[in-house]
Amino acid sequence: MELVSSLCNNGVIPASYVHPPEARPGNLIVPLGKSIPAIDLAGDRDQIQIIQAILKASEEYGFFQVINHGVSETLMDDTMDVIQEFHAMSAMDKEMECSKDPDGSCKLYTSSLGYLAENFHYWRDAVAHPCHPLEECLKFWPQKPIRYREVIGAYSIELRKLSSRILEMICEGLGLETGYFSSALSENPKILVNHYPPCPDPSLTLGLSKHQDPSIITLVLQGHIQGLQVLKDDQWIGVQPLPHAFVVNIGYLLQIISNGKLKGAEHRVVTNTEDARTTISYFVYPSSECLIIPAKILANQQNPPLYKGCKFSDFLTVYLSKAADKEAVEEYLKF
Numbered sequence: 001m002e003l004v005s006s007l008c009n010n011g012v013i014p015a016s017y018v019h020p021p022e023a024r025p026g027n028l029i030v031p032l033g034k035s036i037p038a039i040d041l042a043g044d045r046d047q048i049q050i051i052q053a054i055l056k057a058s059e060e061y062g063f064f065q066v067i068n069h070g071v072s073e074t075l076m077d078d079t080m081d082v083i084q085e086f087h088a089m090s091a092m093d094k095e096m097e098c099s100k101d102p103d104g105s106c107k108l109y110t111s112s113l114g115y116l117a118e119n120f121h122y123w124r125d126a127v128a129h130p131c132h133p134l135e136e137c138l139k140f141w142p143q144k145p146i147r148y149r150e151v152i153g154a155y156s157i158e159l160r161k162l163s164s165r166i167l168e169m170i171c172e173g174l175g176l177e178t179g180y181f182s183s184a185l186s187e188n189p190k191i192l193v194n195h196y197p198p199c200p201d202p203s204l205t206l207g208l209s210k211h212q213d214p215s216i217i218t219l220v221l222q223g224h225i226q227g228l229q230v231l232k233d234d235q236w237i238g239v240q241p242l243p244h245a246f247v248v249n250i251g252y253l254l255q256i257i258s259n260g261k262l263k264g265a266e267h268r269v270v271t272n273t274e275d276a277r278t279t280i281s282y283f284v285y286p287s288s289e290c291l292i293i294p295a296k297i298l299a300n301q302q303n304p305p306l307y308k309g310c311k312f313s314d315f316l317t318v319y320l321s322k323a324a325d326k327e328a329v330e331e332y333l334k335f
């Protein structure tokens with residue numbers, strides 16, 4: 001598998017990256033989602049109003065952005081610099097830096113983890129690795145760029161704090177007991193660094209196909225290049241890059257736990273001809289044995305459970321094998 005960033009494409013997309021007409025992005029210029037709320041976590045509003053805003057956005061869009069979230073802007077800038085430097089390295093260096101774990105916990109790949117089985121590929125290189133507990137994971141991370149471990153380590157700690165804080169607010173908003181998400185449900189977070197090189201013809205391919213994240217929630221640092229789009233009422237809307245904001249999206253698992261009250265929104269990434277786009281996603285994942293089931297308080301006689309419970313590892317197997325086909329996954333999960 002050759003990395004997209006190493007393809008010498010002379011202005012032409014290799015045939016294996018050209019999507020069939022029905023899978024192409026269609027209209028690349030979509031309205032920017034000014035209505036996707038940017039929620040100020042440190043503003044004048046009191047905690048109850050902030051929680052209400054988070055819940056409303058999670059019900060309507062499954063997406064919101066957070067600003068004034070407490071993560072240092074310097075750390076966010078350093079993180080962006082380090083991941084861009086990583087992807088600017090040679091393919092051989094990247095390969096070497098991602099193969100320090102004999103068990104393969106740090107993965108470098110192109111398109112998706114299902115590359116070999118795919119009918120066509122996506123215009124993305126990715127690095128994925130676990131990030132908690134830090135001391136156990138960090139020793140298998142890249143050591144080049146020289147600051148990778150230091151910066152991404154600090155970033156992972158801050159993102160764990162921020163995601164826990166957001167989940168605690170969601171917990172309160174849903175009426176769940178304090179700490180509902182704080183142990184097994186968020187035990188196994190992962191970092192995913194996405195890199196979408198400039199693409200000769202963005203109308204023929206996608207950076208990432210339409211998907212819902214298989215997480216509880218995901219926090220994305222998307223930098224200043226547009227590309228992320230959210231499906232809302234059958235329309236694609238762009239997630240406007242806001243300086244030093246995090247994009248938060250509700251994952252499939254939280255949709256199940258909230259018994260459909262919160263929406264795991266579908267999203268995708270389009271490419272552009274000019275700029276490489278590098279983003280970093282922090283996925284809150286449960287331990288593999290953890291049971292994912294609608295919370296008792298949200299599934300009752302008035303609101304019958306919409307989903308049957310399953311282990312996270314079983315969910316993931318179905319999710320990956322159905323190549324994120326929403327209907328097929330829902331069929332499996334449905335009562």
Ligand SMILES: O=C(O)CCC(=O)C(=O)O
Nearest residue numbers: 192194222228269279281
């Ligand atoms: O790169 C982005 O903007 C979004 C990435 C994403 O959706 C993902 O990592 O699941």
Ligand SMILES: [Fe+2]
Nearest residue numbers: 211212213267
């Ligand atoms: Fe995603």
